[in-house]
Amino acid sequence: MKSYNLTHLKELEAEAIFIIREVAAQFENPAILFSGGKDSITVAHLARKAFYPAKVPFPLVHIDTGHNFPETIEFRDKFIGEMGAKLLVGSVQESIDEGKVAEEKGYNASRNGLQTVTLLDTIEKYKFDACLGGARRDEEKARAKERFFSHRDEFGQWDPKNQRPELWNLFNGKKNFGENFRVFPISNWTEMDVWQYILMEGIELPSLYFAHKREVFERDGTIMAKCDFIEQKDSEDTINKTVRFRTIGDMTCTGAVESSASTLEDIIEEVAASRLTERGTRADDKRSEAAMEDRKKQGYF
Amino acid sequence: MGDNNTDSKGYLDMELLRFSTAGSVDDGKSTLIGRLLYDSKSIFEDQYEAIEESSKRKGDENVNLALLTDGLRDEREQGITIDVAYRYFATPRRKFIIADTPGHIQYTRNMVTGASTANLAIILVDARKGVVEQTYRHTFIASLLGIPHIVFCINKMDLVDYDEKVYQKIKEEVEAFSSKLDVKDIRFIPISALKGDNVVNQSKNMSWFKGGTLLYVLENIHIGSDHNHIDCRFPVQHVIRPHSDKYHDYRGYAGRISGGVFKPGDDVLVLPSGFSSKIKSIDSFNGELDEAFAPMSVTMQLEDDIDISRGDMIVRDQNRPNVGQDVDIMLCWLNQKALTPNGKYGIRHTTNEARCLIKNIQYKVDINTLHRLEDDKNIGMNDIARVTLRTTKPLLYDKYTRNRDTGSVILIDESTHETVGAGMII
Numbered sequence: 001m002k003s004y005n006l007t008h009l010k011e012l013e014a015e016a017i018f019i020i021r022e023v024a025a026q027f028e029n030p031a032i033l034f035s036g037g038k039d040s041i042t043v044a045h046l047a048r049k050a051f052y053p054a055k056v057p058f059p060l061v062h063i064d065t066g067h068n069f070p071e072t073i074e075f076r077d078k079f080i081g082e083m084g085a086k087l088l089v090g091s092v093q094e095s096i097d098e099g100k101v102a103e104e105k106g107y108n109a110s111r112n113g114l115q116t117v118t119l120l121d122t123i124e125k126y127k128f129d130a131c132l133g134g135a136r137r138d139e140e141k142a143r144a145k146e147r148f149f150s151h152r153d154e155f156g157q158w159d160p161k162n163q164r165p166e167l168w169n170l171f172n173g174k175k176n177f178g179e180n181f182r183v184f185p186i187s188n189w190t191e192m193d194v195w196q197y198i199l200m201e202g203i204e205l206p207s208l209y210f211a212h213k214r215e216v217f218e219r220d221g222t223i224m225a226k227c228d229f230i231e232q233k234d235s236e237d238t239i240n241k242t243v244r245f246r247t248i249g250d251m252t253c254t255g256a257v258e259s260s261a262s263t264l265e266d267i268i269e270e271v272a273a274s275r276l277t278e279r280g281t282r283a284d285d286k287r288s289e290a291a292m293e294d295r296k297k298q299g300y301f
Numbered sequence: 302m303g304d305n306n307t308d309s310k311g312y313l314d315m316e317l318l319r320f321s322t323a324g325s326v327d328d329g330k331s332t333l334i335g336r337l338l339y340d341s342k343s344i345f346e347d348q349y350e351a352i353e354e355s356s357k358r359k360g361d362e363n364v365n366l367a368l369l370t371d372g373l374r375d376e377r378e379q380g381i382t383i384d385v386a387y388r389y390f391a392t393p394r395r396k397f398i399i400a401d402t403p404g405h406i407q408y409t410r411n412m413v414t415g416a417s418t419a420n421l422a423i424i425l426v427d428a429r430k431g432v433v434e435q436t437y438r439h440t441f442i443a444s445l446l447g448i449p450h451i452v453f454c455i456n457k458m459d460l461v462d463y464d465e466k467v468y469q470k471i472k473e474e475v476e477a478f479s480s481k482l483d484v485k486d487i488r489f490i491p492i493s494a495l496k497g498d499n500v501v502n503q504s505k506n507m508s509w510f511k512g513g514t515l516l517y518v519l520e521n522i523h524i525g526s527d528h529n530h531i532d533c534r535f536p537v538q539h540v541i542r543p544h545s546d547k548y549h550d551y552r553g554y555a556g557r558i559s560g561g562v563f564k565p566g567d568d569v570l571v572l573p574s575g576f577s578s579k580i581k582s583i584d585s586f587n588g589e590l591d592e593a594f595a596p597m598s599v600t601m602q603l604e605d606d607i608d609i610s611r612g613d614m615i616v617r618d619q620n621r622p623n624v625g626q627d628v629d630i631m632l633c634w635l636n637q638k639a640l641t642p643n644g645k646y647g648i649r650h651t652t653n654e655a656r657c658l659i660k661n662i663q664y665k666v667d668i669n670t671l672h673r674l675e676d677d678k679n680i681g682m683n684d685i686a687r688v689t690l691r692t693t694k695p696l697l698y699d700k701y702t703r704n705r706d707t708g709s710v711i712l713i714d715e716s717t718h719e720t721v722g723a724g725m726i727i
C-alpha cells in the first residue's frame with residue numbers, strides 16, 4: 001500500500017495554516033504582529049499560503065521602538081508592499097512623548113520593555129481581538145506551556161495558571177468583551193525548523209541575518225552594533241568585524257555573532273553546530289532567569 | 302557546500318512524532334526527558350550552564366537533568382510541574398514533540414490534553430514500586446485517547462540491580478490488565494534515566510534485554526498509519542473568495558483533511574446539504590496538487606456552484622459519517638466547576654459550533670479500577686464519565702476510535718467561555 005506520510009516541515013506547515021485560518025474564522029478583527037524578524041516573516045508567509053489566491057485578510061502591525069536597524073525598516077516596507085498587505089505602526093516614541101512610559105537611562109538603557117505598553121495601546125486603539133505572533137515554545141522555558149490560542153484578560157495579561165486546555169484540533173477563541181487573544185501558529189517549530197523552512201520555501205530575509213562588515217563593540221561578552229542609541233563606555237572600543245544577527249530586535253539589546261555565514265545554507269550549518277540558544281544573544285533575557293516570564297505576564301509578545 | 306545540501310535534504314525527509322510522558326511523581330519523568338535531550342545532544346551550552354548553576358545552588362552533586370524541563374517560576378519555586386509543557390528535539394531521522402504532563406492525581410486533565418494529539422505515550426513505572434494505581438490510570442487514559450503506541454519504561458533499574466526478574470514481573474502485570482483495554486501496540490523497556498541505560502545508549506548492565514533503546518523505538522516505530530487514510534472527511538474551515546479581477550469567480554473551500562485521500566475528479570458529497578459534485582482542483586500556494594490526505598491543509602474547488610460554508614463537510618457518497626443530534630461520549634471534565642446535570646454548554650466539533658444539553662449521565666468511571674459507578678452523577682474536575690448529549694444541530698461525526706479528528710468534541714462554558722470538557726464520541 002502506498003504510504004501517505006508528510007515530512008515534519010509539511011506537517012508543521014499544515015498545522016500553522018490551520019491555526020491561521022481558524023483565526024480568520026473565529027475572530028472579527030485580527031492582526032499579525034510583524035517585527036521584521038525571521039519568525040514573524042515566516043508567519044506572514046504562512047498567512048499568504050493560507051488564503052491564497054486571496055490576499056491575507058489581516059493588517060501587519062509593527063511596534064516600532066524607534067531604535068530599529070535601518071535594514072529592518074527597509075525590508076519591512078518592501079516585504080509588506082509585495083504582499084499587498086496593510087501596515088500599521090505603533091510607535092514607542094509616541095508613547096514616550098505622551099508620557100505613558102519613561103525612557104530608561106544609563107548604559108544599558110533599552111526600549112524593549114517599553115514596547116509592551118505601546119503594543120497594548122495599539123491593540124486597544126485598533127480593537128484587535130486576535131494578534132498572530134511568531135513566538136515558538138522552544139525559545140524559552142516560560143514559553144513551553146504557551147497555548148496556540150493564548151487568552152489575554154482586559155489588561156492584556158497572560159495568566160499561566162489559568163490557561164484553557166487545548167485538545168486535538170479544536171481551538172476555543174471565545175472571549176468576553178475587552179479580552180483578546182495572542183495566537184502562535186508556529187508554536188511547535190524549533191529554530192532549525194524555521195531556517196530549514198525558509199530555505200525550502202525560498203523566503204527572503206533582511207540582510208542583517210547574513211554575514212556583513214559592521215562597526216561594533218563588546219559589552220559583557222556580547223557584540224553590539226555601534227549606533228546612536230547606545231552610550232558606549234570609554235573602555236568599549238569600536239572595532240570592525242564580520243558579524244551577523246541571529247535574532248532581530250531593538251539595536252540596543254540585540255547582540256551579533258561573529259560569523260562568515262553569508263547564505264542560508266551557511267546559516268543552517270552554523271545553527272546546527274551552535275552551542276548557544278538564539279536567546280543567548282539577547283541582552284534582555286539575561287537580566288534574570290525568569291525575565292521572559294515576567295514580561296509575558298505583563299503582556300509582552 | 303555539497304555536504305550542506307545533503308544535510309538539508311535529510312532534514313526535508315524527516316518525520317514528526319508526537320509523544321506524551323506520564324508517570325507518578327518521582328518516577329523519574331523529568332530526569333528521563335532531560336536524559337533524552339542531553340544524550341541526543343539537543344541541549345545548548347547556555348541551557349546546560351544554567352542548570353549546572355541551579356544544581357550547585359541547590360547542593361546537588363550531579364547536574365540535575367530534570368531541571369531542563371522545569372517550566373514556570375511559580376512551579377520552580379514549589380518544585381512541581383502543574384501544566385502540560387512542550388519540548389522539542391530532533392535526530393537525523395525524526396523530529397519529536399514531547400507533551401510533558403505531570404503525574405499528580407489531580408491532573409488527569411493535563412494528561413488528556415497532552416495525549417490528545419500524541420502518536421505515542423511513554424508511561425513510567427518505578428522498578429522498585431512496580432505497578433501502582435496511577436499506572437492503571439495512565440494506561441486507561443492513553444487507551445481512551447486512542448494513542449496508537451504505548452511504551453512502558455521500567456525506570457530506576459539501577460536500584461534493583463538491573464534484575465531481569467523485576468522487569469518481567471512488572472511486564473506481566475501490565476500485560477494482564479492492558480489486554481482488557483483497546484491498545485494497538487504495547488512495548489516495554491527497562492531503563493535507568495539517571496544513569497542513561499537503554500535511553501539513548503544500549504545498557505551494558507542489562508545484556509539480557511534484547512529490544513532496542515527508547516530512542517531507537519521513538520525513531521523507528523511505524524507512524525504512517527496513525528492517520529485515517531480510508532474515510533474521506535474534509536471539514537470546511539473557511540471559504541476563500543479573492544474578489545480580485547484575476548480570480549473573479551474563484552470560490553475555494555479551505556480546510557485540513559481529517560481522513561481519506563482526495564483527488565481532482567473525485568465525486569464528492571457535501572453534508573449536511575446532500576448535494577453532489579466533483580473536485581475541480583486542489584489548490585495550494587505552490588500550485589495544484591494531485592492528491593491530498595490527512596493532515597494536509599488545502600483549498601478545494603468544486604465543479605458546481607453550491608452553497609457551502611464553515612462547518613460543512615465534504616465526503617464521498619459511499620462512505621458517509623454519522624449524522625445526528627444525539628451522541629454518546631466519554632467525557633473528561635477539565636474545570637473546577639463541576640458538570641451541571643441537564644446543563645447547557647457550547648460545543649465544538651471539527652469546524653462546527655453548536656450548543657448542547659447534557660441529557661444523561663450514564664456512569665462515572667473509577668479511573669483506578671475502571672469500574673463503572675452508575676449511581677455517581679457528580680462529575681468534577683478530572684472525572685471521566687459516559688454522557689449522552691443532545692446538540693442544537695446535527696453533527697457530522699465518526700466514532701473516536703475510527704477517527705480522532707471527526708470523533709472528538711470540546712464543551713465550552715457559556716458564561717466564562719472556558720473549555721470545560723473533552724469528549725470522545727462512542
Ligand SMILES: Nc1nc2c(ncn2[C@@H]2O[C@H](COP(=O)(O)OP(=O)(O)O)[C@@H](O)[C@H]2O)c(=O)[nH]1
Binds near residue numbers: 458494
Ligand atoms: N537511582 C535512580 N534515580 C532516579 C532515576 N530516575 C530518576 N531518579 C531520581 O528520582 C527522583 C525523581 O526524579 P524526577 O525526574 O524529578 O521525577 P518526576 O517527578 O517523575 O519528574 C530524582 O531524585 C531523580 O534523581 C533512575 O533511573 N535511577
